[in-house]
Amino acid sequence: MISFDHHSSPAPEELPSELEGLRMTKQRREVLSVILAERDHPTANDVFTRSKERMPTISLATVYNCLEALVSHKLVKQVNFERESSRYCPNLNDHCHFQDEKTGTIHDVVFKKGVKLEDFLELPQGTEVSHLELSLKGRIGY
Amino acid sequence: MISFDHHSSPAPEELPSELEGLRMTKQRREVLSVILAERDHPTANDVFTRSKERMPTISLATVYNCLEALVSHKLVKQVNFERESSRYCPNLNDHCHFQDEKTGTIHDVVFKKGVKLEDFLELPQGTEVSHLELSLKGRIGY
DNA sequence: GCTGAAATTGGAATTATTCTAATTCGGGAT
DNA sequence: ATCCCGAATTAGAATAATTCCAATTTCAGC
Ligand SMILES: [Mn+2]
Ligand SMILES: [Mn+2]
Ligand SMILES: [Zn+2]
Ligand SMILES: [Zn+2]
Secondary structure, eight states, X not given: OOOOOTTSSOSOOOSOSEETTEEXXXXXXXXXXXXXXXXXXXXXXXXXXXHHHHOTTOOHHHHHHHHHHHHHTXXXXXEOOTTSOOEEEOOOSSEEEXXXXXXXXXXXXXXXXXXXXXXXXXXOTTOEEEEEEEEEEXXXXX | OOOXXXXXXXXXXXXXXXXXXXXXXHHHHHXXXXXXXXXXXXXXXXXXXXXXXXXXXXXXXXXXXXXXXXXXXXXXXXXXXXXXXOEEEOOOSSEEEEEETTTOOEEEEEBOTTOOHHHHBOOOTTOEEEEEEXXXXXXXXX
């Protein structure tokens, strides 16, 4: 009887070996794929738990290192709500976050098409904004 | 020669003994007055240091307790920038915060008159926003 | 197949904040 | 004024997210 070899040729690489000047190690690839897989804004610890399923040897320190690398190379966004632990988001479009106070779920919220900062903020003229984070909390309609 | 008594009758109480249903203990009054004195968005530890000047026996735990009480009674706002320690702000008007990346200084930024959230955000209809925090970083014009 | 720089790792360290349990405070009632 | 009692304060321990460290491993380029 012929048996299949379950150990040969695993899933093909979906991600290149270098991205945005960042060396795509297998840990970084794993962390990124975890974040891309579910758009639920996982914490570093969530990412650690999920990564361990396919890569049981990965360490929490590495997850933090990978997240830092991915964030600084703008492949992932870091999301903060008050003093909660940071979460990570694969949506690279300009957007902000709404946390449902009932469930804790975080939803992406987009800016209205074409809106500029100066349209709703009194920014002293000459101000150059390099980073913006807008976080909302509340209830979602029924 | 007549000498002034520098130790009698210190500054009159500027704050009532109860505010917004919050018992104004002398520690809470001190913490609040520190925050009102300089609009520089001090951290809990800054508040602790400054409070100790006039109230050397106050503890850091008490400062945290007082800040929590003042924030939950909306006499002070808590301000967060990414993962930095929380800062505290006496400006009760609707506003957000800009941190100068060069100096670390935090500036209040107000919303344009009459602007509503729905004017610049695509909020799913029926959404009720109970809390909003907008934090900016960047450079200020020369 | 070497080599060096960069990445990973486990564990320790850091640090802002919260918790705990004991003590003190203070306003109202007597 | 004294008593009472719940609330506030306090010092110190605990917590937890994140960062640091030093040793090992990986791997791209030669
Ligand atoms: Mn950010
Ligand atoms: Mn807030
Ligand atoms: Zn997002
Ligand atoms: Zn402010």
